[in-house]
Amino acid sequence: MEAETKILDKAMQKTSKGFSVKGYGAQGASGDKTTLKKMDVDRANPKADEVLIEVLYCGVCHSDIHQVNNDWENTRYPCVPGHEVIGKIVETGSKVTKFKAGQIVGVGCMIDSCQTCDPCKNGDEQFCAGEHGPTMTYNGYFRDPESDYNTFGGFSSHIVSKEAFVLTIPEKLELSSAAPILCAGVTTYGPMKHWGVKEGDNVAVVGIGGLGHMAVQIAKTMGAKVTAITSHESKKEEAKALGADDVIVSTDEDAMTKNALRYDYILITIPVPFDINDYINLLTYRGSLITVGLLGEYKLPTNNMNVAMFNRTLGGSFIGSISETQEILDFCAKHDIAPEVEMININQVNNAFDNIKNEDVRFRYVIDMSE
Numbered sequence: 489m490e491a492e493t494k495i496l497d498k499a500m501q502k503t504s505k506g507f508s509v510k511g512y513g514a515q516g517a518s519g520d521k522t523t524l525k526k527m528d529v530d531r532a533n534p535k536a537d538e539v540l541i542e543v544l545y546c547g548v549c550h551s552d553i554h555q556v557n558n559d560w561e562n563t564r565y566p567c568v569p570g571h572e573v574i575g576k577i578v579e580t581g582s583k584v585t586k587f588k589a590g591q592i593v594g595v596g597c598m599i600d601s602c603q604t605c606d607p608c609k610n611g612d613e614q615f616c617a618g619e620h621g622p623t624m625t626y627n628g629y630f631r632d633p634e635s636d637y638n639t640f641g642g643f644s645s646h647i648v649s650k651e652a653f654v655l656t657i658p659e660k661l662e663l664s665s666a667a668p669i670l671c672a673g674v675t676t677y678g679p680m681k682h683w684g685v686k687e688g689d690n691v692a693v694v695g696i697g698g699l700g701h702m703a704v705q706i707a708k709t710m711g712a713k714v715t716a717i718t719s720h721e722s723k724k725e726e727a728k729a730l731g732a733d734d735v736i737v738s739t740d741e742d743a744m745t746k747n748a749l750r751y752d753y754i755l756i757t758i759p760v761p762f763d764i765n766d767y768i769n770l771l772t773y774r775g776s777l778i779t780v781g782l783l784g785e786y787k788l789p790t791n792n793m794n795v796a797m798f799n800r801t802l803g804g805s806f807i808g809s810i811s812e813t814q815e816i817l818d819f820c821a822k823h824d825i826a827p828e829v830e831m832i833n834i835n836q837v838n839n840a841f842d843n844i845k846n847e848d849v850r851f852r853y854v855i856d857m858s859e
Contacts, residue, residue: 506532511644512834514556516565522556524837529568529644537651539587540579541595546642547572547667547829548853550698550759550781553841555627560783564627570642571597571625572667572854574657584651592663594655594817595647596670597807598622599639603652613653614807625649643834645857655814658821668698668827668852669820674808676703676755677816679778680710682805687711689752694738694767696723696730698852699757699781701828704730706816707755709823715751717767720847730828738766749773749798757781763788764802773798780805829854 511529514522534540552569554560573595577587587593601608602618616622620629626641641647657666676699685691691712693703700716707714708731715734716727724735736743748769756767759781765788771777777800795802808816820826828851832840840853 506530507646509645511568511640512837513566513568513640513643516558516563516567521565524556524569524643524841527566527568529640531646531648534579534581534648536581536583538581538648539577539584539593539651539654541573541575541593541647541649541654542578543570543573543575543642543645543647543857544592545574545664545667546570546855546857547671548837548840548844548855549668549671550844551671551783553844554759554783556841562627564638566638566640567627568640568643569626570644570855571595572670572672573625573642573647574663574667574670575647578646581651586651587654592657594657594666594670594813595625595642595649595653596655596674596810596813597625598810599625599628599647599649599653611811612809614809643837643855653810655810655817658818660821661817662826664831664856665826665829665854666817666820667854668702668829669817670813671807672699672702672827672852673706673816673820674813675699675780675805676757677706677819678808678812679755679780679803679805680707680753681812681815683753683776683778683803685710685712685753689713690750690772691715692717692736692751692754692767692770693732693757694754695757695759695781696720696727697757697759697847697849701726701730701851702825703755703757704732705825706819708732709819709825712753715747726850744770751775754778755780761785761787765791765794768794768800768802771798771800774800776801776803778803778805827852831856833859835859
């Protein structure tokens with residue numbers, strides 16, 4: 489533990505409840521309330537079943553922007569985002585058996601859940617039906633009544649998680665680019681697994697950004713015939729390079745009409761309000777359309793006639809379970825799938841947020857937390 493202790497001494501300041509570490513967060517006060525700024529973040533000492541992790545890399549997700557801006561009207565400030573964490577364990581609780589100090593691990597969207605409700609018992613912690621639902625990695629509720637309920641995420645030097653919610657990072661994965669698998673990867677893999685995407689299926693992925701570019705690679709590796717649907721003509725060649733067999737520009741009405749009744753499965757990753765009716769008619773009879781990007785309202789109501797007349801299914805999916813997250817990490821390592829990332833430093837994160845909102849990023853930002 490000598491090397492790990494030096495890290496603690498250098499990066500942390502002890503408090504009465506644990507440690508104070510450095511992070512970037514939004515205060516939510518008047519004025520420039522959603523700009524991320526350097527701040528101190530309180531971390532409790534790891535409990536018996538918890539680990540303390542030094543953050544090495546953290547992905548930047550579009551949901552980080554939604555949460556910081558309180559777009560879902562549930563943000564608790566200060567808000568320290570970050571739920572795609574690759575890091576090194578520097579301390580383990582007395583009951584931790586799976587991990588040890590010095591090990592490279594991952595933390596995704598959750599750090600705890602009630603573990604007693606039916607979804608948790610079935611291994612679907614993301615749908616935890618206990619009080620407050622799952623404990624999200626940030627903007628979440630601690631289950632310890634003695635702790636502040638607001639969790640803080642991976643835009644910080646260190647993070648604490650329950651052992652059961654820590655992921656093993658396969659050695660074959662490149663650490664600097666693996667972080668988005670912990671959210672973008674599992675969020676697209678989970679519903680494709682649940683709805684049974686299989687070899688030979690015609691699959692469309694709508695929105696070729698952080699989530700969509702992972703979905704194209706995953707679906708193709710599953711053996712599907714993959715069409716990328718994008719609103720940007722400029723992304724056609726990039727989508728093909730990712731493995732897409734076909735590309736449709738969604739603003740091309742003739743192309744959209746021509747491909748009616750074509751797809752067994754459509755995964756929509758668009759993170760902002762859109763008209764879902766534009767995509768329903770692309771489904772074959774008894775096809776399924778699943779949305780994962782948008783957690784808000786649609787622009788227009790669904791045309792239920794178009795759903796019913798071909799026995800189509802519309803559904804939604806929310807992140808993924810811990811077991812599914814480990815599955816997709818292993819799947820990506822086995823099949824040489826990697827997120828396409830742009831590396832930045834933490835002091836560039838506000839500019840990165842602006843670029844994401846303006847759709848001016850090549851798929852995914854990852855923060856090198858070494859600085």
